[in-house]
Amino acid sequence: MACSICDMISGKTVCRKLFEDDKAVAFLKEKPAAPGHIIIAPKEHHPIIENVPDFVVSHIFQVASRLSSAIFDTLGAAGTNIIVNNGIEAGQDLPHFTVNIIPRRENDGLNFQWQPKKLDDETLSQLEFKISEMAKGTGDFQQEGQKPINMDTNPETVEDDGENYLLKSLRRIP
């Protein structure tokens, strides 16, 4: 699928890159919400955050925090917004997961504030139950280097590097 962010990462289209490593790329938005608006994207193409591996999510926001510091230190910003629009109904306008960092200044004309909705206690309790049920699986995060198991190859092949605990214990059997 054609993706404008992938094209920027590969260099097919020119962009003002600010940072790049093996997992993430950051660049300056050409049409910013405010001067210094930065976009960070995973190098691999993933449409929404649910598809991005946990360790890449972790890395991207660590980069985002440092870039946020860079904005504080140099652009005279009084604050930053970090915004992810995840899904079309959430305002996502690119097919590639991105994180926006927007420098904020007093009276800069931006306003992301929402009108708070009033909910009664019972509705809140129902929501609490439903969401905490679904949130129960949280915590078992994917680490870098964990690859999905390839069923075609034989996973039982054990390399004898002299350090393998199982092999050692096998040798100990008389």
Added chain:
Amino acid sequence: MVTQEEMQNMTPEQIAELQKQNCIFCHIISGRVKSKKVYEDDKVTAILDINPANPGHILLLPKKHYMIMPQMPEDEIGHIFMVAKSLSNALLKALKAKGTNIYVANGAAAGQKAPHFMLNIIPRHANDGLNLVLPEHDMPEQQLEEIHKTLLAKIKELFSLSDADMEKLGPMPEKKEQEAVARESDSAKAEDTKDTEEVAKEDDNAKTEDNADDAGEEETKDNAGNNGDIDFDELKKVLEKDGM
């Protein structure tokens, strides 16, 4: 109450302790103030916002008192956003939400209201009346250039990057200015400009036909990455699958 003078004589640790004592979210985390908790581990607590942007709006808080994100250790930042990903997924499933916004405000100028750093995770539905669309302002190339240079210098320092690392980022796009401008104008216009630059000049009629019929030519296919030509079907499918 503590006077200004007393504040000045306090150690940073004492000031932090004082902030904590006055922070409603620290009281929520400790359990002294009641809340609707949806997730908790040793580093973070997630509660429902009682005045939500949408029903199911989650506030995800680090247990330690930090005012803004740059104060947080990076391993905690990594952790809290991995939890955010998981909670976003929980919202899609539990509420059949069609999307989520993850929103952070660092500093009062950014709309931060509480003194405790937090992530907002907001479930989204079609026509829910919320508007987190980011405006797009035109900016002169020269200003972009200045910001780019300023930020690069600071980033080099913050990430301890070598000159070789910086070179990998590619040249400053001065000489490619024209292309950059073309890319950011609206998609139809951008295609036209690029066509004129890259493809040998053909007559205008043929060009319009190219734009209408993308499948035919490689050159036009390359341009299909413009914002106007996003294949949202795939994105929708992913979302719907996740939302079930």
